[in-house]
Amino acid sequence: MRKTASPFSLVLLGLGVFLLVLAPMLAWYVAPRAQRTPVDIDATTVFTGTGSYFDTGTLRTKNRQKITITRHVLGDVAESERSGRAVWDVSTTVDTPVTLELKDPRKAFQWTLERWVTDRRTNAPVHCCKEAPTRFEGDAYLKFPFDVQRRTYRWWDNTLGAAVPLRFAGTKHVQGYEGYRFTGTVAPTRTGSRQVPGRLVGRPAQGQVQAEEWYANSGIEMVVEPRTGRIINASISPHKTLRAPGARTDAVTLLRGSGLEFTPATQRTQVALADADSTKLKTVGETAPLAAAVAGGGLTLFGVVLVVRGRRRFS
Structure with a gap:
């Protein structure tokens, strides 16, 4: 018996990481x-x-x-x-x-x-x-x-x-x-x-x-x-x-x-x-980065939990 990550958990984890990377890019670059x-x-x-x-x-x-x-x-x-x-x-x-x-x-x-x-x-x-x-x-x-x-x-x-x-x-x-x-x-x-x-x-x-x-x-x-x-x-x-x-x-x-x-x-x-x-400037510089950071943090944490728990398979 071994643990494997479900596709859903990997999608959540990837989306969360993407939003965490997007937040500082919006604030400091865009x-x-x-x-x-x-x-x-x-x-x-x-x-x-x-x-x-x-x-x-x-x-x-x-x-x-x-x-x-x-x-x-x-x-x-x-x-x-x-x-x-x-x-x-x-x-x-x-x-x-x-x-x-x-x-x-x-x-x-x-x-x-x-x-x-x-x-x-x-x-x-x-x-x-x-x-x-x-x-x-x-x-x-x-x-x-x-x-x-x-x-x-x-x-x-x-x-x-x-x-x-x-x-x-x-x-x-x-x-x-x-x-x-x-x-x-x-x-x-x-x-x-x-x-x-x-x-x-x-x-x-x-x-x-x-x-x-x-x-x-x-x-x-x-x-x-x-x-x-x-x-x-x-x-x-x-x-x-x-x-x-x-x-x-x-x-x-x-x-x-x-x-x-x-x-x-x-x-x-x-x-x-x-x-x-x-x-517009506030949205790009404050609102959107904050929303991306909060959502990204939550999705990343949830995705990590799912990956760690995994899905039990029997070999």
Whole structure:
């Protein structure tokens, strides 16, 4: 009389061992590779709020006006696949009530076109693929890196042309969804110059002067979904002015926005996308590995017991 293992016990044992091997592979190999910035993105975010802007028709600053900022991000899939990077083309328009009705970015109060290239895993800037601007830096742009930490990040401000430190400031709920809150400011900084009539900046005796362009931002707030780094709400308070050459005070307000924030519709869209992406990453990195480990351990133990007990045969 001898003992032999039944086919059923061997199947259970093999399945259990497979699941035990699968668990760490999902957690340590598959999950990190799932954390990749998407390249097939086609998204629009809209900020609105009240502010002031300089009306070139009347040469006066209009106050208490609705300001709308619309940003459209389109991924260049072909270039992204070729380079292995995330290549995004970004169109940003700033509209007043008058220009918003025209529905033409070329007639907006301000329109910028940019091409941002980042490492799909780290979110670090990559200088290739005809990126513009060519010197952008930092570690947070249209999104934050994956697995956001409670620390300070450098957020790229395209108006400033430099990275701004955003400090962790607790948590905040957006449309019922909790995210990490980061805040920062930009002190008045000279960003360039433009030729304007002298009388516009308090120099009536001069026909044309090279006025200084200054920029500040009194309040930047980003609320970020921690696992994906997706921004679920954003608020900015930009202030762009002109000064006479060498002056210490502003002469003209070109644009001032107070608390320009994602619209409720944009918030809902961002929250839904963040929740879906976070759930996928959690499933691959936590839920599935844990389930595989628990099931694999149970099946392996049960299979070993059956093999040891065996099936009695008489020779």
